Amino acid sequence: MLTIAMPKGRIFSEAVELLRKSGYKLPDEFDESRKLILTVPEENIRFILAKPMDVGTYVEHGVADVGIAGKDVMMEEERDVFEVLDLKISKCHLAVAGLPDTKMNDIAPKVATKYPNVASKYFREQGEQVEIIHLNGSIELAPLIGLADRIVDIVSTGRTLKENGLVEFEHIADITSRLIVNPVSYRMKDKPIDMLVERLAKTVEEGKEDSD
Numbered sequence: 210m211l212t213i214a215m216p217k218g219r220i221f222s223e224a225v226e227l228l229r230k231s232g233y234k235l236p237d238e239f240d241e242s243r244k245l246i247l248t249v250p251e252e253n254i255r256f257i258l259a260k261p262m263d264v265g266t267y268v269e270h271g272v273a274d275v276g277i278a279g280k281d282v283m284m285e286e287e288r289d290v291f292e293v294l295d296l297k298i299s300k301c302h303l304a305v306a307g308l309p310d311t312k313m314n315d316i317a318p319k320v321a322t323k324y325p326n327v328a329s330k331y332f333r334e335q336g337e338q339v340e341i342i343h344l345n346g347s348i349e350l351a352p353l354i355g356l357a358d359r360i361v362d363i364v365s366t367g368r369t370l371k372e373n374g375l376v377e378f379e380h381i382a383d384i385t386s387r388l389i390v391n392p393v394s395y396r397m398k399d400k401p402i403d404m405l406v407e408r409l410a411k412t413v414e415e416g417k418e419d420s421d
């Protein structure tokens with residue numbers, strides 16, 4: 210049996226839709242249940258529902274063979290896993306944002322973010338020394354309340370920035386969700402994993418053609 214770690218939250222429904230389009234028969238339970246382990250015996254697959262930031266942990270430790278994780282999460286926490294497919298779902302980007310017409314404080318610039326590693330690497334590469342302030346959400350609050358000069362956060366529609374009077378200054382990276390695989394599982398369960406990758410890749414490709 211293949212164990213797939215799925216992120217709860219906004220990626221989940223898009224991932225379920227992608228799996229269904231790829232021919233996996235996932236019961237209605239997937240749309241309404243609060244169970245954290247969902248088994249589909251007909252497909253020989255078991256799904257575990259994890260926090261998005263934890264998917265890589267389950268896959269790296271091998272308790273899940275495969276997982277679905279945002280590229281942002283993969284960039285933040287380097288994991289010993291294979292990234293085998295861009296699923297092209299949950300599209301967004303990572304950006305530097307802040308209050309308009311403001312400069313970074315020269316002496317002790319502060320950057321608030323949920324992605325401390327990505328943010329420090331980015332500013333290091335820009336040759337800027339900043340203090341990183343790690344927050345767990347509502348990052349846009351930080352510049353409004355004087356906690357930070359800049360934020361590094363996800364932007365999708367841009368609505369959260371706009372409604373809070375913030376602007377984007379720099380685009381760091383485009384983000385989509387990825388299929389990740391445990392290296393040992395890839396050796397031991399190569400056939401079912403290859404089949405999953407092939408079926409998903411075909412659906413992703415068809416989706417691309419539809420939008421072209």
Ligand SMILES: Nc1ncnc2c1ncn2[C@@H]1O[C@H](COP(=O)(O)OP(=O)(O)OP(=O)(O)O)[C@@H](O)[C@H]1O
Binds near residue numbers: 219301364365
């Ligand atoms: N506004 C957005 N639009 C599209 N994709 C997004 C957006 N925000 C985040 N994502 C993507 O979806 C993934 C999961 O985001 P989600 O908001 O569900 O979880 P989270 O904020 O990490 O966790 P939680 O809110 O449960 O603490 C992110 O890692 C990112 O890849």
Ligand SMILES: O=P(O)(O)OC[C@H]1O[C@H](OP(=O)(O)OP(=O)(O)O)[C@H](O)[C@@H]1O
Binds near residue numbers: 346348
């Ligand atoms: O550009 P938009 O379409 O407005 O989306 C961007 C927002 O979505 C995410 O927040 P989320 O809803 O996950 O809440 P969070 O603050 O708890 O991370 C992200 O952190 C931004 O705040």
